[in-house]
Amino acid sequence: MQKKDANRSRYGNVALAALCFVLQLALAPNLAFGSGRFNFAVIFAFCISLLVGGRRGVVYSFFAGxxxxxxxxxxxxxxxxxxxLTSYVLGLEERNRFSDxxxxxxxxxxISSLVVIFVYHLAMLAMGQAGSxxxxxxxxxLPSYALTFVAYLPFNHHFTKDAAGGVSARPRRGSHYSVKGL
Structure with a gap:
C-alpha cells in the first residue's frame, strides 16, 4: 500500500531546491573543468520531473531554468x-520513476542533460560567446556534462534508495514479519 504524504514531499522539494540553489551559486562559478561548469538547475529540474512529473515538474523546471x-x-x-520542454517529456508518466x-x-x-547542455552551448555560439x-x-x-553527471550521482542514489523504502527488501533476522516458518 502506498501512502501519499503531501507535506513530506513538499518539504523535500523545498529542501532540494534550496540545496541546488546554494550549490549553483556557491560551487558552480568557482569550480570548472576546462570551460565547463556544474549545472545544478538541470539536476533539480530533472529530479523533480522524475519524482513527480506532470504540471508540477514543468513549473519547477521553468523556475529553476x-x-x-x-x-x-x-x-x-x-x-x-x-x-x-525536457521536463515535460521526462514527466509525462506523472509518477515516481526512481522506483524503476x-x-x-x-x-x-x-540523455536529457546532454541535449540541454549541448543546445545551450550551441545557442551561446550563435550569440557570439563561443569561438567555434x-x-x-x-x-x-563535454566538461559541463561530465561535471553535471557526476554531481547527479548522489541525488540518483538518494532518490532510488528512498523509492525502495530506504532499507533492503529482505527481512532482518528475528523480525516479526519473517516468513521463515511458513
Missing part, C-alpha cells in the same frame, strides 16, 4: 525553455 539564466551571463529564458531503479533514471538523466563548434562541443559541452 529562470534562476540559472539570471545567475549567468547567457540569454534570459533559454535554459528555462529547455528545462521546461537507478539505471533507468540514470539513462534518462544522461570545437569550442562548443569539446571545451564547453
Amino acid at each position: 529562470l534562476v540559472f539564466d539570471l545567475s549567468t551571463t547567457g540569454p534570459v529564458g533559454l535554459v528555462a525553455l529547455l528545462l521546461t 531503479g537507478a539505471a533507468a533514471c540514470l539513462s534518462s538523466f544522461a 563548434l570545437f569550442d562548443v562541443v569539446v571545451l564547453r559541452t
